[in-house]
Amino acid sequence: MKDELAKLVDWIDAGGMSRRAFLGRASALGLAAALGSSLLPGQARAEEPKKGGVLKIGLGGGESTDALDPGLADGPVSFNVNRQWGDTIVNVSPSKEVEPRLAESFAPNDDSTVWTFKIRKGVKFHDGSEMTVDDVVATFKRHSDENAKSGAYGIMQGISDIKADGDNVVFTLSTGNADLPFLLADYHLVVQPKGGADNVNAGIGTGPYKVKSAEPGVRYVFEKNTDDWDTTRGHYDGVEFLVINDTTARTAALQSGQVHMINRVDPKVAKLLSRAPGVQVKSVAGPGHYVFIMHVDKAPFDNKDLRLALKYAINRQELVDKILDGYGSVGNDIPINKSYPYFDESLPQREFSIEKAAEHYKASGHDGSPIELIVADGAFPGAVDAAALFQATAKQAGIPLEIKRVPDDGYWSDVWNVKPFCASYWGGRPVQDQMYSTAYLSTADWNDTKFKNKEFDDLIVAARAETDEAKRKEIYSKVAHILWEEGGVICPMFNDFIDGVSDTVAGWLDDPNLDQMNGFASAKTWFA
Amino acid sequence: MAHPILKLVAQRVALGLLLLLAASVLIFIGTQILPGDVAQAILGQSATPETLANLRAELGLNEPVVSRYFSWLFGVLHGDLGTALSNGQPIAPALGARLANTLFLASCAAVIAVPLAVLLGLVSVRYRNRWPDKLISAVTLATISVPEFLLGYIVIFFLAVQYRLLPSLSTVYDGMTLGERLYAIGLPVIVLVLAVLGHMMRMTRAAILNVMQSAYVETAELKGLRPFTIIARHAFPNAIAPVVNVVMINLAYLVVGVVVVEVVFVYPGMGQYLVDHVSKRDVPVVQACGLVFAGVYIGLNLIADIVSILANPRLRHPK
Numbered sequence: 001m002k003d004e005l006a007k008l009v010d011w012i013d014a015g016g017m018s019r020r021a022f023l024g025r026a027s028a029l030g031l032a033a034a035l036g037s038s039l040l041p042g043q044a045r046a047e048e049p050k051k052g053g054v055l056k057i058g059l060g061g062g063e064s065t066d067a068l069d070p071g072l073a074d075g076p077v078s079f080n081v082n083r084q085w086g087d088t089i090v091n092v093s094p095s096k097e098v099e100p101r102l103a104e105s106f107a108p109n110d111d112s113t114v115w116t117f118k119i120r121k122g123v124k125f126h127d128g129s130e131m132t133v134d135d136v137v138a139t140f141k142r143h144s145d146e147n148a149k150s151g152a153y154g155i156m157q158g159i160s161d162i163k164a165d166g167d168n169v170v171f172t173l174s175t176g177n178a179d180l181p182f183l184l185a186d187y188h189l190v191v192q193p194k195g196g197a198d199n200v201n202a203g204i205g206t207g208p209y210k211v212k213s214a215e216p217g218v219r220y221v222f223e224k225n226t227d228d229w230d231t232t233r234g235h236y237d238g239v240e241f242l243v244i245n246d247t248t249a250r251t252a253a254l255q256s257g258q259v260h261m262i263n264r265v266d267p268k269v270a271k272l273l274s275r276a277p278g279v280q281v282k283s284v285a286g287p288g289h290y291v292f293i294m295h296v297d298k299a300p301f302d303n304k305d306l307r308l309a310l311k312y313a314i315n316r317q318e319l320v321d322k323i324l325d326g327y328g329s330v331g332n333d334i335p336i337n338k339s340y341p342y343f344d345e346s347l348p349q350r351e352f353s354i355e356k357a358a359e360h361y362k363a364s365g366h367d368g369s370p371i372e373l374i375v376a377d378g379a380f381p382g383a384v385d386a387a388a389l390f391q392a393t394a395k396q397a398g399i400p401l402e403i404k405r406v407p408d409d410g411y412w413s414d415v416w417n418v419k420p421f422c423a424s425y426w427g428g429r430p431v432q433d434q435m436y437s438t439a440y441l442s443t444a445d446w447n448d449t450k451f452k453n454k455e456f457d458d459l460i461v462a463a464r465a466e467t468d469e470a471k472r473k474e475i476y477s478k479v480a481h482i483l484w485e486e487g488g489v490i491c492p493m494f495n496d497f498i499d500g501v502s503d504t505v506a507g508w509l510d511d512p513n514l515d516q517m518n519g520f521a522s523a524k525t526w527f528a
Numbered sequence: 529m530a531h532p533i534l535k536l537v538a539q540r541v542a543l544g545l546l547l548l549l550a551a552s553v554l555i556f557i558g559t560q561i562l563p564g565d566v567a568q569a570i571l572g573q574s575a576t577p578e579t580l581a582n583l584r585a586e587l588g589l590n591e592p593v594v595s596r597y598f599s600w601l602f603g604v605l606h607g608d609l610g611t612a613l614s615n616g617q618p619i620a621p622a623l624g625a626r627l628a629n630t631l632f633l634a635s636c637a638a639v640i641a642v643p644l645a646v647l648l649g650l651v652s653v654r655y656r657n658r659w660p661d662k663l664i665s666a667v668t669l670a671t672i673s674v675p676e677f678l679l680g681y682i683v684i685f686f687l688a689v690q691y692r693l694l695p696s697l698s699t700v701y702d703g704m705t706l707g708e709r710l711y712a713i714g715l716p717v718i719v720l721v722l723a724v725l726g727h728m729m730r731m732t733r734a735a736i737l738n739v740m741q742s743a744y745v746e747t748a749e750l751k752g753l754r755p756f757t758i759i760a761r762h763a764f765p766n767a768i769a770p771v772v773n774v775v776m777i778n779l780a781y782l783v784v785g786v787v788v789v790e791v792v793f794v795y796p797g798m799g800q801y802l803v804d805h806v807s808k809r810d811v812p813v814v815q816a817c818g819l820v821f822a823g824v825y826i827g828l829n830l831i832a833d834i835v836s837i838l839a840n841p842r843l844r845h846p847k
Contacts, residue, residue: 064800065614252681253696
């Protein structure tokens with residue numbers, strides 16, 4: 001227990017835990033009384049970051065087909081690579097506030113249709129040239145271009161004009177959007193010289209580390225940017241990424257000390273790993289969630305009672321316990337959880353109920369033929385097992401689910417968004433508007449439940465421009481209730497980001513936005 | 529003597545080239561049967577009908593299948609493997625680096641496995657049906673029966689995590705010295721040796737035992753030679769042909785069949801490179817890899833044939 005306490009104290013010193021969380025954990029150990037306030041570290045030992053060393057990170061989720069073009073980043077490795085060499089103009093902080101990065105400040109007009117971002121001066125790219133407002137404008141224009149195939153293309157759709165105005169970049173929107181800064185924090189939107197017009201794969205940016213060598217799917221080497229505009233970050237002399245897609249190999253690499261950090265720890269081994277010497281497991285609740293999606297425009301899922309029957313027939317807590325091994329939280333059939341601003345606590349948690357499921361199934365008048373659910377393990381880790389658990393509980397309610405297992409290969413092109421009932425995964429978005437606009441608006445390309453509801457659409461658009469916080473929260477509450485009742489999404493669980501970190505690393509801060517401290521692990525930590 | 533053999537070799541080489549051509553057609557057909565195409569794979573979730581059409585036109589996917597095959601073949605015959613569709617990089621340098629890594633790992637494993645297997649085979653024959661024979665058989669059969677990834681995890685657990693003798697990651701890259709490279713690939717070499725040892729050792733044992741029934745071996749025994757000398761000097765040379773065939777199959781396997789080992793030890797070889805590009809439907813890269821793999825198989829079999837002929841006086845001096 002003493003070791004446990006020492007570990008807690010270390011966590012606080014590393015900034016990984018608030019004072020309150022410390023007290024909570026300590027009392028869970030039955031230590032609160034014994035501690036006394038003198039022992040409380042509080043903000044004690046305010047540790048100065050130490051400089052030097054080469055940080056090695058083992059990352060899963062990279063392929064030899066990955067490119068350095070930040071617009072094409074679509075996996076954990078390319079996302080983290082972006083973070084090393086590039087900066088966005090703003091960033092979403094761990095507490096979900098927008099913090100200025102390459103933009104010093106920003107402000108909207110009254111109805112949030114025109115946004116002005118003041119761009120920082122004296123920032124140098126890795127090639128020595130000075131970053132200008134024109135570079136920023138060119139960057140955003142490139143990502144707005146359909147031919148650029150940027151992952152941020154969807155985000156840029158609401159922007160009708162981007163122009164330079166002195167030290168400022170001015171965005172004009174077709175409809176007001178109070179969340180624009182959240183959208184512009186997207187990790188694809190890395191500012192490049194001339195927007196990447198010379199060479200989009202050059203890896204030249206303003207980030208804390210310069211690209212020294214890049215072997216996609218194998219290894220990336222970065223060295224410190226000695227000319228960094230932000231002197232509070234980048235404590236290592238260099239950073240090395242090793243792409244380790246095999247979960248067991250990644251875990252072994254951390255345990256054997258070959259890497260200092262890994263991402264995507266398998267929930268099934270996280271508890272075991274946290275007991276291993278010299279290693280800590282960092283888990284943080286994020287917006288990512290696992291779903292079973294039904295096309296509400298196709299039989300039999302066009303029947304609301306059948307959808308409700310399936311929603312009641314899934315045992316969410318069992319899935320969290322068995323598929324995530326407790327590293328997650330139950331979902332509530334909307335893609336939003338408490339990690340989002342304006343989350344509606346008044347929405348009742350849908351409970352697992354065999355009776356209600358059977359009742360709704362009867363009311364649906366379904367003919368009792370097998371309902372096919374298509375799954376692959378690539379949909380989300382443990383999808384096949386989750387479907388089996390779902391099938392078992394549905395059977396108790398008399399609902400004949402039939403699981404069809406397909407290969408991972410081709411799943412996202414041939415099954416997802418094509419077949420009427422399948423398993424899927426969403427990484428979540430920084431704000432509610434973006435999550436709903438991406439996958440639930442009638443007009444969304446990725447509307448993977450084919451959910452089309454006029455009232456819902458109108459509310460989403462109204463919420464976007466609403467600057468009154470209370471009213472905004474109210475609108476999002478209505479939105480959540482509609483989707484909860486009518487939608488085609490069964491959301492059993494939200495998964496945690498689970499990273500593994502060696503004890504030699506200090507300064508870890510939980511960041512609920514994405515794994516590896518939202519990609520800033522190498523920028524903000526240091527060797528103890 | 530040289531003439532008939534040269535003719536035979538020439539025939540085999542010509543046949544090999546024909547096989548290679550047939551293999552390239554099969555690979556091409558296979559990649560066409562796969563569901564989805566590279567445009568869909570690249571665009572992924574963000575695919576819309578317009579962007580798909582644009583990209584397909586840009587990548588030349590609208591050409592008829594047959595003309596795409598022949599334009600590819602034309603390029604290859606001129607030494608141009610083309611560029612990868614998924615990231616626009618030329619294929620030859622990337623493939624070359626991966627192939628070099630694969631050959632490095634395979635040859636390190638072979639240098640240990642082949643002599644060891646033959647030696648163990650000879651020892652088994654010498655002590656056949658006694659405890660050394662049984663021990664060797666039991667151990668090699670056990671290691672060949674365990675799936676490679678499990679063998680990999682077992683050696684990682686003991687040699688990398690528990691005792692930290694060898695690294696669990698075998699990533700090799702430019703700028704590493706030979707010593708560093710050899711250290712890095714220690715664990716995968718151990719696993720590969722264990723995986724191929726059994727097959728070759730059993731074949732050596734069986735082939736020699738077969739020869740041991742012959743009259744000339746009896747003569748050698750009656751002459752009073754030491755048992756091991758009889759096996760090594762008289763029996764083994766006559767058992768070379770079947771042994772070489774098995775050795776070559778295993779060498780080919782070390783080059784083309786080790787993707788699981790590459791994944792477990794994070795080794796940047798051809799296997800993982802091929803798998804990544806298959807999942808992206810990157811046909812030119814898959815074609816190039818397939819061609820190399822087919823070439824390795826056909827080449828090694830050719831060598832096996834030639835060695836068998838050279839080792840067999842009856843084939844060497846046809847009547």
